[in-house]
Amino acid sequence: MASEKMVVAQVQAMTREDMEAQANDLLKSGYFPHIKTVAAAVTVIMKGRELGLPPVQALQKLYVVNGQVTCAVEVMLALAARSRVITWDVTKNTDTEAEVVFERWDNPHRQPMTFVSRYTMKDAERAGKAGGDNYRKQPAVMLLRRATGLGLRQIAPDIISGMYVFEEMGIEPDETETFKPRIVNDEIVYDADVDATAPDLDTTDEENAEIVTEADLEEFREFGQRLSTERGIEKTRLNRAVHELLVKLHKKLDALTPAELTLLMQDLEAFDYSTLEGAPS
Numbered sequence: 001m002a003s004e005k006m007v008v009a010q011v012q013a014m015t016r017e018d019m020e021a022q023a024n025d026l027l028k029s030g031y032f033p034h035i036k037t038v039a040a041a042v043t044v045i046m047k048g049r050e051l052g053l054p055p056v057q058a059l060q061k062l063y064v065v066n067g068q069v070t071c072a073v074e075v076m077l078a079l080a081a082r083s084r085v086i087t088w089d090v091t092k093n094t095d096t097e098a099e100v101v102f103e104r105w106d107n108p109h110r111q112p113m114t115f116v117s118r119y120t121m122k123d124a125e126r127a128g129k130a131g132g133d134n135y136r137k138q139p140a141v142m143l144l145r146r147a148t149g150l151g152l153r154q155i156a157p158d159i160i161s162g163m164y165v166f167e168e169m170g171i172e173p174d175e176t177e178t179f180k181p182r183i184v185n186d187e188i189v190y191d192a193d194v195d196a197t198a199p200d201l202d203t204t205d206e207e208n209a210e211i212v213t214e215a216d217l218e219e220f221r222e223f224g225q226r227l228s229t230e231r232g233i234e235k236t237r238l239n240r241a242v243h244e245l246l247v248k249l250h251k252k253l254d255a256l257t258p259a260e261l262t263l264l265m266q267d268l269e270a271f272d273y274s275t276l277e278g279a280p281s
Contacts, residue, residue, distance in 0.1 A: 019045050022055055029259050032059045040064050051079060051161060054270035056263060060245075065169040073145045073165045076152045078275045083159045087112075088151070090144065096121045098143035102155045117151025119143050129167070142167060212254060212261050220253070223265050233273055241271045 014022070023041035026032065035041045041059060047069045048058025061072045080086040085106040092099035097120045103112040121139060124130040124146070135142050149165035212220075228238050245267055246253060256264065 014045075014049070016042070019055075026055065026059060026263070029263055031056075031260055031263050034063060035059055044069065047161075051075075052082070054266075056267045057270045057272075060267065063166060063169075068164065068169065070164045070166055070169045071160075073148050073167075074275050076149060076160045076163065076165065078272045079160050080152055080156055081274055082272075083156070086152075086156050086159065088148075092118075093140050093144050095139040096143075098140065098147040100144070100147045100151050102151045104155050113155060115151055115155040117147045117154065119147035119150060210257055212256050212258055216258055216261055217254060220261060220265065224268075227268060231273075237273055238268070241268060241273060245271075 019042045020038060023038050023045060027035060027038060027041055032041070035044065043064060044058050044062045045055045047062055048055060051058070053061070053075070061075045063070050077088075080088070086102060086104055088100055088102045090098070090100050097118065099116065099118045102115045102117065104115075105112050107113055121130060121135075121143065124135055124143070129135060132142075145165055145167050149168055152160050153162065153164070224235075224238055224242075227233060228235055242253070242264070245264055251260075253261075
């Protein structure tokens with residue numbers, strides 16, 4: 001947590017020139033294919049600064065759509081959890097309906113403000129979204145995302161800065177990836193098995209890119225052990241965070257470039273591990 005606060009403090013102290021320089025470096029990495037220009041990257045980094053997100057996490061979790069900054073639903077939940085005044089309970093989550101009960105505990109009378117957020121497949125049909133690939137493959141997940149975003153915007157607009165989730169702005173993040181476990185150095189590692197429907201990445205430069213060496217991977221393992229020890233993070237949770245970040249790249253760990261591996265370590269330093277619901281089974 002101390003490391004996370006230090007990163008956020010460094011971001012708060014950055015000038016616009018600092019942001020532009022960092023944005024330019026990060027864009028060159030190819031780690032954020034959805035960010036097309038330095039100006040867009042700076043906008044996202046600035047929005048992340050408002051929300052207390054480090055640059056790498058902001059660029060990964062925030063999108064600019066039609067002039068509106070949107071985010072992954074887990075960012076909204078992380079902001080709500082960090083506020084310590086919002087609680088929620090998923091009371092229904094099926095292929096036809098999702099329901100989440102939110103409570104806000106900062107009113108002066110100590111009585112929580114309650115909001116019940118529901119989103120159904122009929123709502124998705126009326127919005128013209130039900131025919132989307134993700135709605136057909138994982139309707140319960142998509143409905144829960146929409147119900148969560150709607151609820152938080154109603155009960156905590158100040159906390160989430162009025163943002164919309166990806167799905168509300170017509171973005172459907174690919175959630176069809178699965179993880180195949182294998183044992184590496186007596187630890188369980190999950191490699192992303194990317195579904196064929198996942199977006200193709202431009203591999204023109206990757207064919208000639210330098211790939212991490214065994215020495216790089218050993219340094220990464222030492223980094224993980226140090227991070228786990230210093231911050232008290234369970235190794236299974238750390239592995240889960242690695243998997244979530246790798247799937248965004250549609251790559252395995254040993255297929256990264258050294259620059260991507262460095263960015264991955266920076267992202268793990270800034271990762272909000274409280275957003276993970278549990279360790280992989």
